[in-house]
Amino acid sequence: MEPTAVPKPLALRTLTILLIEDSDTVRSFLHHALRAALPSATIVEATEGRAALRELTRCRADLIITDLQMPGMDGRAFLATLRQNPILRHKRVLVLSSDNSRDLRERYASDPHLAILPKPSTGAEILRVAHDLLADLPASAA
Amino acid sequence: MNPSQSPFLTRPSGFAVAEVVDRVLSDWAYLSAQPAGMPAPGPAHLPLEFAVRLSGPSDFLLVMRSTEALGSAVAVASTGDPGANGLGPDAFRELVNLVAGHLLTECLDGGTALYRSFLPQASVPSDWPACDPMGQALLLVDNHPLEIRLWSTQPASGPHA
Numbered sequence: 263m264e265p266t267a268v269p270k271p272l273a274l275r276t277l278t279i280l281l282i283e284d285s286d287t288v289r290s291f292l293h294h295a296l297r298a299a300l301p302s303a304t305i306v307e308a309t310e311g312r313a314a315l316r317e318l319t320r321c322r323a324d325l326i327i328t329d330l331q332m333p334g335m336d337g338r339a340f341l342a343t344l345r346q347n348p349i350l351r352h353k354r355v356l357v358l359s360s361d362n363s364r365d366l367r368e369r370y371a372s373d374p375h376l377a378i379l380p381k382p383s384t385g386a387e388i389l390r391v392a393h394d395l396l397a398d399l400p401a402s403a404a
Numbered sequence: 405m406n407p408s409q410s411p412f413l414t415r416p417s418g419f420a421v422a423e424v425v426d427r428v429l430s431d432w433a434y435l436s437a438q439p440a441g442m443p444a445p446g447p448a449h450l451p452l453e454f455a456v457r458l459s460g461p462s463d464f465l466l467v468m469r470s471t472e473a474l475g476s477a478v479a480v481a482s483t484g485d486p487g488a489n490g491l492g493p494d495a496f497r498e499l500v501n502l503v504a505g506h507l508l509t510e511c512l513d514g515g516t517a518l519y520r521s522f523l524p525q526a527s528v529p530s531d532w533p534a535c536d537p538m539g540q541a542l543l544l545v546d547n548h549p550l551e552i553r554l555w556s557t558q559p560a561s562g563p564h565a
Contacts, residue, residue, distance in 0.1 A: 287495040291483045331501065331521055338521070360505025364516050381502055382432035382482075 277303040277396070278321050282314045282328040282340065283358075288381075292327060295385030311340030318350060324399060325392055329381075330359040330366075338369075345373070354395040358383060416511035418442070421552050422541035424510060425468075428502045429545060433481035433495075437543040443551040444542075450551060452496050455527035456504040458512070460519030463557040466507065467527060468500045474548035500524040507554070533557060 279296060283289040289307055296305055306321050308314035312335040314328070326344075330337030337357065344350050352375055359366065360381040370376050377391045419439075426437040453469035475492025478499055483491075501524050509515040537553040544550070 285494055285498040285501075287479050287482055287488065287491045287498055290485065290488060290491070294483065294485065331505075331523055333523060336521055360502045362505070362509040362515065363519070365518050381505070382428070 275302075275324075275396075277324045279303055279305050279392075280314060280317055280321065280323040280326045281305060281307045282309070282311065282326065282332070282337070283307075284309045284329060284332040288329070288358075291385075292388070295388065299385065299389050309334075311335030311337065311343070314340060315343060318344075318353075323353060325396060326353055326355045327388070327392075328355060328357055330357060330361055341370075341376075354399065356388065356391055356395060358388070416507070416539050416554065418539045418541040418552075420511050421507065421539040421554055422543055424506050425503050425541070425543060425550070425552055428499065428506055429478070432499070432502060433478050435478065435481050435545055437545045437550065440542045440544045440549070442542055443540055443553065448549075448551070450549065452493060453527050453529075454497050454500040454524040455531065456500060456522050456524050457557075458504065458508055458519055458522060461513065461517045464512065465533065465555040465557050466500070466504050467532060467553045467555075468496075468503065468550065470496065470545075470550045471548050474545055474550060477546045477548065497524045503552075 277300060281289055281292055283292065293305055293307070296303060304321070306317050306323070308317050310332045328337050328340060337359070341355065344353060344355070355376045357370070357376065357378045358381050359378065362380055367378065370378060375395065377395055379387060379391055422437065422439055429435045429437050450469040450471060452472055452475050453467065456466045458464040458466065472492050475496035476489040479488040479491035479495035480486055482495060504522060504524070508519060532553070533555045535555065538556045539554040541552050542549060543552070
């Protein structure tokens with residue numbers, strides 16, 4: 263795994279990050295990359311959207327990192343549910359997907375709290391975009 | 405011609421398919437793939453096999469197969485964790501998923517046309533179409549064989565067909 267450079271303000275914050283990914287390999291990579299760069303973060307994991315929604319009733323989740331293609335509730339259905347929920351609709355979401363279609367980019371282009379990164383992305387790229395997504399989140403909320 | 409098919413759809417060669425696999429392996433797991441010609445006809449003992457059906461304006465079937473050792477090598481290299489070698493089948497399944505996504509948007513018409521969401525499924529050679537693949541390649545990754553086959557599962561059409 264490559265060394266990751268973390269913007270300091272993010273590293274200093276106590277974050278809760280929800281990882282939604284069906285691949286054990288990718289989840290393990292993401293967990294280790296986040297743990298190495300953000301040692302004080304709480305990392306919660308789910309393998310599909312419905313399990314992730316259950317986790318959101320128990321944890322605060324400052325940032326959600328999600329795959330799109332998953333068995334059970336996939337990422338698109340999860341995001342639709344999340345954005346229809348008045349409490350959860352402003353959650354910061356980083357989508358990791360090998361789908362680079364115009365349809366995907368257009369679907370989420372107007373969502374200011376959502377970013378898309380291609381799969382595979384490096385730990386450094388993921389942390390950079392996570393920092394951007396969390397930049398306007400009040401420090402007290404994270 | 406099927407009117408729902410894009411007239412601009414190209415048919416990727418085995419070389420183009422191999423290039424996508426090499427790039428995904430390199431970007432994700434820091435592994436390189438060496439071209440080793442065409443897959444040998446007939447069954448080979450490559451027990452790790454996954455297939456992805458790509459369904460949209462055109463239909464394709466991607467099949468990739470290799471050894472369990474290659475799956476373990478990908479798991480360890482992509483996570484940087486020597487203890488991840490038990491994740492071989494999962495890592496190989498994710499490799500097939502990544503290759504399918506990149507093939508769809510870079511070599512087929514998935515960048516602009518709408519395709520259904522897909523998930524790799526375990527497969528065996530008896531599931532393959534009876535016809536020859538439109539693109540196929542044999543690669544060596546860390547000295548392990550990796551076979552890739554891509555079929556068009558509808559009659560292809562258009563100027564490049």
